[in-house]
Amino acid sequence: SSHLRPAGPRQHPARRRAHASSGTPPADAAMPSNVAAFFPAPVAAKEPRQLREPVPSAELTLQGAVSPGAGQLFVVSCYTRFDNLAHGPRGTQASRGLYTFRLDSSDGQMVLVSVTKEPIMNPAFSRFHPRRNLLYTCTESVAEPGQIDTWRVDPATGRLSKLGSQSAGGTSTCYLTLDKGCENMLVVNYWDATIGIFGLKADEGIVAGPRSMFDPNMGRAMRAKHDAHVNHSHNDSSAQAERQADPHSHAVILDPHFGRIAFVPDLGMDIIRQFRYDAQDGCLRAMGSVKSGPAGRTALGPRYIEFHPTLPMAYVVNELASEVSVFEFDLQAAQAVIDSKVESLDGAPPMLRLLQTIRTIPDAFPGKLNTCGRITVHSSGQYVLASNRGHDSIAVFRVSMALPKPGLLSVVGTQHTRGATPRHFTFDVSGQWLITANQDSDHIAVFRFNVATGRLEWTGNEYHVPSPNFVCSVMPHAEAAARTDEAEASMALTLQRARGEGLGGVHVGGGHGGFALSASGPGAGPQLQSRL
Numbered sequence: 444s445s446h447l448r449p450a451g452p453r454q455h456p457a458r459r460r461a462h463a464s465s466g467t468p469p470a471d472a473a474m475p476s477n478v479a480a481f482f483p484a485p486v487a488a489k490e491p492r493q494l495r496e497p498v499p500s501a502e503l504t505l506q507g508a509v510s511p512g513a514g515q516l517f518v519v520s521c522y523t524r525f526d527n528l529a530h531g532p533r534g535t536q537a538s539r540g541l542y543t544f545r546l547d548s549s550d551g552q553m554v555l556v557s558v559t560k561e562p563i564m565n566p567a568f569s570r571f572h573p574r575r576n577l578l579y580t581c582t583e584s585v586a587e588p589g590q591i592d593t594w595r596v597d598p599a600t601g602r603l604s605k606l607g608s609q610s611a612g613g614t615s616t617c618y619l620t621l622d623k624g625c626e627n628m629l630v631v632n633y634w635d636a637t638i639g640i641f642g643l644k645a646d647e648g649i650v651a652g653p654r655s656m657f658d659p660n661m662g663r664a665m666r667a668k669h670d671a672h673v674n675h676s677h678n679d680s681s682a683q684a685e686r687q688a689d690p691h692s693h694a695v696i697l698d699p700h701f702g703r704i705a706f707v708p709d710l711g712m713d714i715i716r717q718f719r720y721d722a723q724d725g726c727l728r729a730m731g732s733v734k735s736g737p738a739g740r741t742a743l744g745p746r747y748i749e750f751h752p753t754l755p756m757a758y759v760v761n762e763l764a765s766e767v768s769v770f771e772f773d774l775q776a777a778q779a780v781i782d783s784k785v786e787s788l789d790g791a792p793p794m795l796r797l798l799q800t801i802r803t804i805p806d807a808f809p810g811k812l813n814t815c816g817r818i819t820v821h822s823s824g825q826y827v828l829a830s831n832r833g834h835d836s837i838a839v840f841r842v843s844m845a846l847p848k849p850g851l852l853s854v855v856g857t858q859h860t861r862g863a864t865p866r867h868f869t870f871d872v873s874g875q876w877l878i879t880a881n882q883d884s885d886h887i888a889v890f891r892f893n894v895a896t897g898r899l900e901w902t903g904n905e906y907h908v909p910s911p912n913f914v915c916s917v918m919p920h921a922e923a924a925a926r927t928d929e930a931e932a933s934m935a936l937t938l939q940r941a942r943g944e945g946l947g948g949v950h951v952g953g954g955h956g957g958f959a960l961s962a963s964g965p966g967a968g969p970q971l972q973s974r975l
Contacts, residue, residue, distance in 0.1 A: 692708070773795070
């Protein structure tokens with residue numbers, strides 16, 4: 444296959460070698476005491492470990508293998524079939540689904556070390572386990588149920604070995620989240636909007652059967668048909684009308700303070716659904732919704748949400764409107780919902796309060812030519828970034844720490860991604876290197892991020908990957924240490940439950956360790972919770 448050749452960087456004619464940032468973040472106003480009381484101090488990014496030269500490997504014949512503990516890996520997933528997708532990719536249909544690269548943290552160059560042999564159809568989202576060398580992927584198709592696959596990551600070679608597969612119970616599976624105890628996985632199916640809770644096998648970490656399934660459409664058939672629907676890559680008024688004729692859940696995030704409130708952006712309904720999450724019962728209970736943008740607006744299309752690492756703030760990217768909405772997280776309202784004994788409460792108070800909406804593309808660029816992709820909060824907490832598919836850029840916003848409302852955004856700049864349709868991007872563990880998946884130009888590109896200025900600098904490093912749709916940051920764990928951490932976490936979880944304490948939530952994955960949340964508006968309609 445032509446795209447199994449070793450992928451080396453095409454050097455930019457005027458390429459300058461990227462240097463590590465020597466600047467220091469600007470001093471900001473101190474965090475208000477009432478905010479600091481609820482959120483822990485930010486965890487400093489770990490220094491990337493020194494990479495060693497690759498060693499020969501009989502298993503691997505591309506560009507060498509990763510030495511044990513060598514450091515940062517990235518797993519890139521690709522579309523292998525176009526005919527069963529809601530949107531219309533314009534790149535090359537891939538014959539292999541997952542590519543693994545390793546990063547040289549000194550200059551941002553990457554080496555392709557592994558390509559999966561096992562057949563996998565349209566892997567489109569990944570999560571790396573926080574304590575085990577396990578990668579979870581899910582498949583995207585509007586015509587057939589998604590699959591959640593569990594893969595073993597070999598730290599020595601970067602090779603992925605499939606351990607198990609589980610039906611997602613819905614179509615076009617698009618998001619995976621692990622709860623803090625890594626007891627359950629929360630799964631979103633975009634096309635039929637269902638949200639499932641799946642258990643994890645304690646001994647292996649493999650995804651087990653579903654424990655419950657929430658259907659916001661109450662089992663009704665979708666108006667749009669899988670074999671006759673608008674191209675979801677389009678964003679004119681007719682495309683928006685069809686995309687918003689039905690509910691379309693797009694993500695699920697647990698709050699970072701309690702770990703008991705789940706937020707699900709519904710692209711079809713312009714809302715963020717609120718749920719009370721019970722890890723022991725494996726259930727979500729509907730607790731109302733919040734509109735994902737200003738009142739009276741339509742065609743917002745909330746896609747993803749992310750929490751700030753230290754402030755009680757959440758950032759929602761509205762895909763159709765090319766905007767980011769800034770919300771304040773109301774901890775008192777969340778506590779009231781958690782303490783409520785009611786099974787479900789559609790009229791529950793909103794736990795997110797809209798403070799700001801800011802555009803991701805230049806004012807003069809037509810919104811119908813763009814849809815947003817990913818949003819993330821940099822691990823420093825100083826920046827929020829969002830990708831634009833159509834404008835083909837990443838917008839960078841600075842997070843203000845000024846009183847009285849720290850967490851508001853201002854534009855730093857917009858960087859072209861050197862390719863078409865940046866569906867996804869992620870940072871390495873240091874927060875210095877950003878890798879973007881340019882879906883429709885068949886390649887991934889590496890940028891250096893200057894934390895002092897918020898500027899992205901093109902490194903000239905780009906690599907051929909057919910129809911890349913997601914980049915997962917993978918830092919392999921030392922197995923012995925991982926097992927010890929897991930045992931300690933399990934014991935702490937047991938003690939918390941014995942004392943009746945709340946569980947702090949984590950959003951596992953995304954490459955930066957931030958948390959995510961969002962809001963949805965009134966009029967969410969009837970909802971159904973089924974126990975399986």
